[in-house]
Amino acid sequence: MRLPTVRRTRTVEPGVMAGTARLDRRTKRLVGRLRPGDIAVIDHVDIDRVAADSLVAVGVAAVLNAKPSISGRYPNLGPEVLVQAGIPLIDDLGEVVFEKLREGAHITIEGDAVLLDGETVATGARQDAETVAKAMADAREGLSVQLEAFAANTMEYLKQERDLLLDGVGVPDVETRIAGRHCLIVVRGYDYKADLDVLRPYIREYKPVLIGVDGGADALIESGYTPDMIIGDMDSVTDDVLRCGAEVIVHAYPDGRAPGLARVQSLGVPATTFPAAATSEDLAMLLADEKGAELIVAVGTHANLIEFLDKGRGGMASTFLTRLKVGGKLVDAKGVSRLYRQNISGSSLLLLVLSAIAALASAVAVSTIGKAYLTVVSEWWDNLVFQLGQLF
DSSP, X not given: OOOOOOOOOEEEETTEEEEEEEEOSSHHHHHTTOOTTOEEEEOOSSOOHXXXXXXXXXTOSEEEESSOSOOSSSOOSHHHHHHHTTOOEEEOOOTHHXXXXXXXXXXXXXXXXXXXXXXXXXXXXXXXXXXXHHHHHHHHHTHHHHHHXXXXXXXXXXXXXXHHHXXXXXXXXXXXXXXXXXXXXXXXXXXXHHHHHHTHHHHHHHXXXXXXXXXXXXXXXXXXXXXXXXXXXXXXXXXXXXXXXXXXXXXXOTTSOOHHHHHHHHTTOOEEEEEOXXXXXXXXXXXXXXXXXXXXXXXXXXXXXXXXXXXXXXGGHHHXXXXXXXXXXXXXXXXXXXXXXXXXOHHXXXXXXXXHHHHHHHHHXXXXXXXXXXXXXXXXXXXXXXXHHHHO
């Protein structure tokens, strides 16, 4: 059987790069199809850090964005991540890149131009550390406007979902037993891998209810765990994970529409809907709280204003109120991997092993049984040496 030819990105000359284009208007959906060396073509205003981290992790060779990666609304963190990783970022290429390019096309990047079959199809603005720093500085000046909008969104959400926030109205019944247990809620956000790794002893000892929020369910599987529940709009969790046996809660719009429900049902997986205007990670916290969780541990969730804004959606205002609601139970694991890391040097480990051997040898040497064993071993050794001497 003939294997398909795999084209890798190659540098033709300084400032020129050729490779395979992968296109999608949803960055997190595109990440699942990307391979190392691919050129990602996206349509993403204000690239957030989570999206940038996922692109870096995949190993893309370059990112072509139809929209501005920094619009100036707020200082989003994604472009800086890409530039620091040495990944070329070309901005504001326009709708033409999706009209002219097709999935799998072999394209060339020359400076700030994109070429297909030797012809320029789009020209944008190539970003570097200097241009990103300037755009971020300009964006910080307008942060007060975004803060006012965030406050307005927060009040609007409070009016819309006050029954859910205050009384738990609308929280669906679930089969998973939560009352009196710890809940670990995993979002595929900042530092989730490192924090999950550090939390292994906690998970082993307390056996919390494992709740994956969309792609957070995949993160749990990748770390060697099976989620008990999956909550989200089902746009970034894989089919195999949806079939893992976890209880599935589909995030629906306030009017009851749930676009992700059809996908789950097509896989033959039973699911319950949870209509609300909040984000999926907020629904996971509210559900755990309403069902009597003793403690809620959050991994990869959003914890500060810049992260709320960096998520790029007005609905993030719900996170602020949700944290006020469940604050007494909530423990944010963000950055725990940087706060505490178990480091054992090789020399320390060797010293520990040698000390254990020395202690064991001493115990054997002073005990009656140990002396008898030493006598037997000594005689066996003398016989072995004698027999070897006879051979040679």
